[in-house]
Amino acid sequence: MEALKQKILKDGRALNEQVLLVDSFLNHQVDAKLMAQVGEEFARLFANQGITRIMTVESSGIAPAAMTALGMGLPLVIMKKSSSRILSDDTLQTQVHSFTKNSDYQLTVKRKYIHPGDRVLVIDDFLANGEAAFGAARLIEEAGATVAGIGIVIEKAFQPGGRRLAEAGYKVISLARVAKMAENHIEFCD
């Protein structure tokens, strides 16, 4: 998505070879107009797939996911992160490890917000190692629903998440794929 790539080049900043700062428009301050374009693009790319529900992981996935839900006229469900296990019959839960943050968290969703037979589109802001997306997929599948697609705003293509998800059979579409970074230098894949 050209407008997104231009925004990343203009307002994003590569801190080093691993970390891209986009907090001026994606995960602290939010450029709502750009997020609306992101939502329209995901709605177009995932049209005619029988999708019934959009899901994301709090917190930075919420803005692009809400705009996608608006664009597709579907409900949005936000999976929550918790540091401790919540043992409850009405909640699905799985442990996720974040390599970037070097910590584990429990990803949870109430059963009443995801139904057997749902075809779910997962939207998230970043894809690095793919652990959050795999965790989301585990919860969706445990509920008897299907992951119909995974839409990512920024994929760090030099990390293995995209390849791992594709190998597991998931349809992943990323709007901007970063091939390489260095301090103050960002290169996209073709």
Ligand code: G4P
């Ligand atoms: P993975 O799910 O793909 O395995 O990724 P990983 O655990 O390694 O990283 C997850 C968290 O780190 C996510 O935030 C993600 O947005 C953030 N992250 C990963 N790489 C970058 C980066 O280059 N730049 C920025 N700005 N963030 C990055 P989170 O823990 O889910 O927090 P939140 O912001 O959604 O609340």
